[in-house]
Amino acid sequence: MRYTKFDSAVWNNQSFEHVGYDKTAKRLCIIFMNNLTACFEGVEESTIFHFILSTEKESFLNEVLLANYECRLFTSSNLETTVTQ
Secondary structure: OOEEEOOHHHHOOOOEEEEEEEOOOOEEEEEEOOOEEEEEEOOOHHHHHHHHHOOOHHHHHHHHHHHHOOEEEEEHHHOHHHOOO
């Protein structure tokens, strides 16, 4: 999985900067600034587009992703080598 960096200053993100999506597995992973990673299972590509285009990514994360998808949390140190900027 490749990760994209969302500049927190530009997008006004308070909790995360890196996001990755595996289209085949329908898995969205968000790497938070506190070194935790949340992976959401079963996320459709259309939802990813809505998330990317959202000007309120923090609200989208809480109101759509956390409310509607299974989420696994783990430390980000295991993913550091896969993050591309």
